[in-house]
Amino acid sequence: MSKAIITRNLTKRFGDFIATNAITFDVEQGEIFGFLGANGAGKTTAMRMLCGLLKPSSGEATVAGFNIFTQTEQVKRRIGYMSQKFSLYEDLTVKENIRFYGGIYGLSHQQIKSKTEELLGKLQLQQEAGQLVSSLPLGWKQKLSFSIAVLHNPSIVFLDEPTGGVDPITRRQFWDLIYEAADRGVTIFVTTHYMDEAEYCNRISIMVDGKIKALDTPAKLKEQYQAASMNDVFLQLARAKPGENNSSS
Amino acid sequence: MREFLVFVRKECYHIFRDRRTLLILFGMPVVLIVLFGFAITNEVRNVKIAVLDQAKDTYSRQLTDRITASGYFTVDRYLASEKDIEPVFREGEVKVVVVLPPNFGHEFYHGRKAPLQLLTDASDPNTGTTLVNYANAIILQYQQEMTGKVTLPLTIQTASRMIYNPSLKSVFLFVPGVMTLILMLVSAMMTSITITREKELGTMEILLVSPLKPLTIIAGKVIPYIALSFIIALTILAMGFWIFGMPVKGSLLLLLLECLLFCLAALSLGILISSLTNSQQTAMMISMMGLLLPTILLSGFVFPLESMPKPLQVFANIVPAKWFIIILKDIMLKGAGLRQVWQPTLILGGMTLFFLVLSVRKFKTRLS
């Protein structure tokens, strides 16, 4: 199986401050990879580098087989991105959002049309297709924005705290979508503050102060740290050294 | 009282920590004044001309002297023949050539029409027209003077438009304009932005829940900006005085009091805007479109109000800037006292009171 993401000593400095400090890991194609860490541990910075939004200070990394230093354009065409903070245009309708994102990823008119039908059907949003996104409940927005993030069949999707504040049922429906995408071979790279969600991942990395402190399957991590849940593992790791001397990234 | 002082101090922290905005606030008046004072000028000064004097008599020499004495023109060279005219224009230095025909003095003295030719470089038509107008005015003046000497002493002078600005310095007109613009910008736009910023941040929620009275919040927000506006107004006056030699003929105290009045009017407009919207962006747009544009266009700052269509002239009456510019010009250029400017002052004061009451009334003590 090919690697979706490879990083070697990937580092980003902002002045004196080292946001991500020589992180090294691989993500397999089709894997659900949980990327955890305390606020300000450097998750967002690392994720931005992998998406080609931020130039690393040193190290190496490839995403979908392309170098993130030199081939950011190719990288961007093969990834999908969704964050809790920004995902959809609130003042556009559901359909217009789909058409827009399909358009910027170069899908043909015909493709967009069939994808729209398929997507609306899967999310049971046919009734709301003409409504403004701002009128949808948060959970629906999140599901819609995930579906749009994978609209152009990217090989990797980056999800930045996709389920914050969402009700428990919708949160699980959201994870159903993630499982389904992973089943189709899409690599999922996800950050979350819900530790139960960490258990749904195939493998997890935990960042503390810019470094990766642990990386394994949830079961092995729990065994290694003799913890009952991922929450305990996380507390043990992140509390060992309080992240207070970090500013938020 | 202590709460109020703490509030003002907090506001000052915001102002001084946002270096970029502060720089813009102080940099802009400087740039505007310099721009209007030096660069964007429609003045004619020391324009080089050439003279082809074929008469070489008393009158032709007198007229040439008159033209140069005005300060608008200097004679770059005297030409020997008509052949020299074209090469002179090609060089580009000389903008006007005055051609006085051989028997100029004779024809002039005997009351007949004295033929005189003005040739201009019309590659820049605007400048060309302006120069011809200036030269014509001087020649006409000279002609009238001479006519008056020999016949009737009652000849009418037409130089009335230059009375309050004898040297026609456009910067004298721009200083009041820029002052109005900047005070409007700092007072109205900055106030509306700083209040809406608190709404965007969510801090307004905490302030409202606190025992602070709405009036304290408003005053605490406004006072640092009054001070800031004042300092900026003084900077502009100082620049006008030292760089362009623009005096304040009237009372400086009166001038500053009028500035305070205008600041208050602008600030209350700013508060009013902030009660209409919850976002900084909208507040900025409303200030731009609703306040700055009328201030620039309808105050008589850039475009003379007299030449505007009647409806616009009527509309201009509700633009506070119009009245403030009238007051400023009267005090600074004419040396007017309160007795001369009481009327626009009263109008401005009335507007201020109206906006102030309205804005305090409209200020919401709840979120919706």
Added chain:
Amino acid sequence: MQPIVIENVHKRFGDVKALHDISFSVEQGELFGLIGPDGAGKSTLFRILATLLLADQGSAFVNGLHVVKDYKAIRRQVGYMPGRFSLYQDLTIEENLNFFATIFKTSVEENYDLIKDIYEQIAPFKGRPAGKLSGGMKQKLALCCALVHKPAVLFLDEPTTGVDPVSRKEFWEMLQRLRQKGIPILVSTPYMDEAMLCDRVALIQKGEIMQINTPGNIVKSYGKKIWAMRADNMFRLIRDLRAFEGTDSCFAFGEYLHVTLHVPVEKVQAYLTPLQHGNLVIKPAQPGIEDAFMQLMQEQNETV
């Protein structure tokens, strides 16, 4: 006297029903949780209690004071921490704290014992602008600012949203200590696991309260038997279980699925065995608040 009393409060925003017939009261010294997802109406309720919004119907009292008639008196007595981070980003920790102390007509020194525990954790960075603090520290500072005037009631609107698990845990430890000092606290959160840390909770969804009880009783009243199941391929297991007619509900819960059935568990085993799931585990499980919340949500959806 009950510090917070809410009676039949309704609130609409245009066509959106933000709150529908909300009634509950908080006892003296109680840590009361308002548990529900974003958009459930939690913030609206907080704003009504903090006298920032007017309810369409119904009334509410804070310390016996009416939220509309006595709003000025209430504003002097409550500590309110809004949902968004609401401090001045360009002011330092110290400046923020002093500012909020003064506008509430007090000083940091006067009530220092109340905020001491929390403030000491952030004191080493007191010269740093609030905008440059990490999420957990911001929340601590915001709590200090809400406490600095020794409020009689504390309103905390989603203080732990977007904060990492470590800071969340610390934050809740601080709330426990404040409760011991006798301050009644109304706190909202979208994290179901935090409900267990409250004395009583109201589960709120779509502007309606689904249940009010102690967390223990809510879990106890969950009537159904829950089975935890797992296998190597969880996605396939979810699909297979949902396709099974005996399944009532099937949701992922950490490393297991929580499954409720209306047939004996042996039937599921019989159904799954030929499907050849690797390492299939089926065992009974204890329900949690989240199970209860989801069941109540489903009931609510069915009645609508």
